[in-house]
Amino acid sequence: MQGRDQDGDAVDGGSAGSAAADRELLDRIRAAPVLAGPLPHFDPDTAPAAPGPLFADWLDRALADGVPEPQIVTLSTAAADGTPSARVLLLRGLDSADCAFVFAGDSGSGKGQDLAARPVAALTWYWPAHGRQIRMAGPVDVLGEEATRRDYLGRSPAARIAGFTGRTSAPLDGPGEYEREHRAAEALVAAEPGRVPATHTVYRLRAREAEFFQADPARWHLRLRYTRDGDGWTRTLLWP
Ligand SMILES: Cc1cc2nc3c(=O)[nH]c(=O)nc-3n(C[C@H](O)[C@H](O)[C@H](O)COP(=O)(O)O)c2cc1C
Known part of the structure; x- marks a missing residue:
């Protein structure tokens, strides 16, 4: 090496x-090639007064145009000592009226420990086919038992078994240990289909700041930032 x-x-x-x-x-x-286009048009002058509806609009367009896996988002957190880390995960819920985003993970994982120490994070999407980057940042809270059950039990059988297999981000001995844990998890899910892993945690990030970046093949990029301001939002254009 x-x-x-x-x-x-x-x-x-x-x-x-x-x-x-x-x-x-x-x-x-x-x-x-990068940003070769054609890319969608974005007019900040006609953008909604709040970022949640704009996010929903861009996501709707991404789904309609077949942008691959637009629900995958990068979550960035910081540890108690400030060390940053980022990983991708699935967007599990959206409240566009409140500009809040739901994701789930194991409370013992890196993100779980970071969020317990510093309950604030950033979410970043990039949809290359549209040249669109969306950034959200704000405080994160943990949703209650009912939301956790709904999130976990709404998953595919394979995902539910995975949720009981081992401990996310703990060291793994090797394939043998994986197989043993997986078999045990399969048996547990079959015997107790309504059980939810104790560490399965559903988080909600309520954006305090949002930013929409529309790339342009001629590099005439546009950036629109929204900052929460009481019950409303302040909008600012930024130099790209
Ligand atoms: C496409 C994809 C989707 C993922 N979705 C999730 C998810 O919804 N929740 C999650 O905890 N980890 C998810 N992961 C795994 C995370 O990227 C990461 O490896 C894991 O959460 C442990 O990271 P951490 O220790 O930094 O928390 C996903 C990974 C990929 C590649």
């Missing part, structure tokens, strides 16, 4: 070969 010294230089014997391979990869990504 290749390491790096303090100056960032490659330190193992294969460095010349891997540096050439890196350059070749870079050449290929530089040649790859």
Whole structure:
């Protein structure tokens, strides 16, 4: 495996070969098309007064146009010491009137520990086929037992079994341990179909700030930020 010294230089014997391979990869990504379009039009002047309806509108358009997996979103959190981390997950619920977003995970996972220490986070979507990035940030709270049950029991059988298999983000011995835990989880779900894993947690991020970025093939990008202001929102155009 290749390491790096303090100056960032490659330190193992294969460095010349891997540096050439890196350059070749870079050449290929530089040649790859980006924001080639055609991309949808966005007029900030006619955008709704609140960001929730605009999010719903962009999501609706993404679904209608077959944008792949628009429900996948990056959640960024920070640990108690400020260390940031980000991972993708599924959007599980939406309250567009309140600009609030629901996602679920294990309370013992990295995100669960971060959110227990600092209940604030950011969500980022990027839909390449539309050149659209959406950012939401704000406080996060944990929803109650009823919402947790509904979220977990509304999942596919495979997802419910996965929810009882092992502990998210804990070290795994290997495939043997995985298989054992999976079989035990299968038996448990079959015997107790109404049971919900104790650590399954449903979170809600209520946006304090929202930003919509519409990319343009000619780089005439548009950015519109919404900031919560009492019961309403302030809208600001930003330089891209
Ligand atoms: C497409 C996709 C969807 C995912 N959906 C979820 C999800 O809804 N909830 C979740 O906790 N993890 C989900 N994961 C796994 C997370 O990305 C992550 O690996 C896991 O939550 C542990 O991360 P953490 O320790 O930083 O919390 C998903 C991963 C992928 C690739």
